[in-house]
Amino acid sequence: MDYTSLKEKMEKTISVFSEKLAEVRAGRANPAILNKIKIEYYGTQTPINQVAAISVPEARLIVIQPWDASVLKEIEKAILASDIGINPNNDGKVIRLAFPELNEERRKEIVKDIKKMAEETKVAVRNVRREGIDLAKAEQKDGNMTEDELKNAENEIQKITDKYIEEVDKVLEAKEKEVMSV
Numbered sequence: 001m002d003y004t005s006l007k008e009k010m011e012k013t014i015s016v017f018s019e020k021l022a023e024v025r026a027g028r029a030n031p032a033i034l035n036k037i038k039i040e041y042y043g044t045q046t047p048i049n050q051v052a053a054i055s056v057p058e059a060r061l062i063v064i065q066p067w068d069a070s071v072l073k074e075i076e077k078a079i080l081a082s083d084i085g086i087n088p089n090n091d092g093k094v095i096r097l098a099f100p101e102l103n104e105e106r107r108k109e110i111v112k113d114i115k116k117m118a119e120e121t122k123v124a125v126r127n128v129r130r131e132g133i134d135l136a137k138a139e140q141k142d143g144n145m146t147e148d149e150l151k152n153a154e155n156e157i158q159k160i161t162d163k164y165i166e167e168v169d170k171v172l173e174a175k176e177k178e179v180m181s182v
Contacts, residue, residue, distance in 0.1 A: 001136060001145070001153045003160060009128045010164040017121040017168065021175045024114060029062045029099050037082045039074045048075055062097040069093070102179075110179050118172040122165055129161040 022032035031054045038045040048054065052066040052075065066072055075095055079088045089096040102110070136153040139145040145153070 001139065001149075001156075003132070003156060006128055006132045006157065006160060009131075010125050010160070013121055013124045013128065014164060014167055014171065017117060018171055020117055021114060021171065024110060024175070024179075029056045029058070029060055029097070031056060031062060033084050034062070034064075034079075037078050037084075039071060039078045041071060041074070048078070051075070060099040060101075062099075064088075064095040064097070065093070107179055111176050114172060114175050114179070118168055121168050125161060125164050125168065129157055132157045 019032075022030065023035060024033075031049070034048050034054060038047050039051065040046075041051050048064065051068065051071050052064045055063045055065070057063055064075060066075060072090060072092070072095065076088045076090050079086070079095070079097070086097045086099065089098065133154055136145065136150055136157070139153075140147070140150040
C-alpha cells in the first residue's frame with residue numbers, strides 16, 4: 001500500500017495550521033496578520049501586500065506604505081473593518097499599526113485559542129488516518145490484501161499519524177512559548 005497521499009494530506013493539514021498560527025496576534029508585529037485583509041483596487045479585491053510595501057521597523061510596529069497614495073484611505077478602512085483589533089495611524093503617506101503590550105489575561109486567551117486550533121488540526125489528521133484505514137479495508141475486502149497485510153497497513157498508518165500529531169504538538173508548543181514570553 002502507498003502512504004504518500006496520506007502523508008501529503010497530513011502535511012497540508014499541518015501547513016494550514018501553521019499559516020493560521022502566523023495570523024494570530026502574539027504581541028509582536030507580524031505582517032502575516034494582514035494576509036486576509038483585502039481592499040477594492042481597480043474593481044478587484046486585492047491583498048494589501050500587493051498594493052503596498054509592508055515593513056516591521058520595530059518589534060511592535062508595522063508600517064504600510066502604498067505604492068499608489070490614492071489607496072491609503074481604502075487600506076485604512078479595510079484594517080478598521082477587519083478583526084485584527086488594531087487602529088491604524090494614517091499620516092498621509094504611510095499607515096502605522098502599533099501593537100500594544102499583551103496583558104497576562106489576553107495571553108492566556110490566545111493560548112487557549114491556539115490549543116483549540118491544534119485540537120482541530122489533530123482531528124483533521126485523525127480523519128486522514130481513518131480514510132487510509134478505510135481504504136486498506138476496502139483493498140482487503142476486494143481480495144487485494146491479506147488479513148496480515150491489512151494489520152501491517154493499519155500499524156503503519158498509525159505510526160504516520162502519531163508522527164504528524166507529534167509535529168502538531170511541537171508547532172503548538174513553539175507558538176505557546178512565543179505568546180507567553182513576549
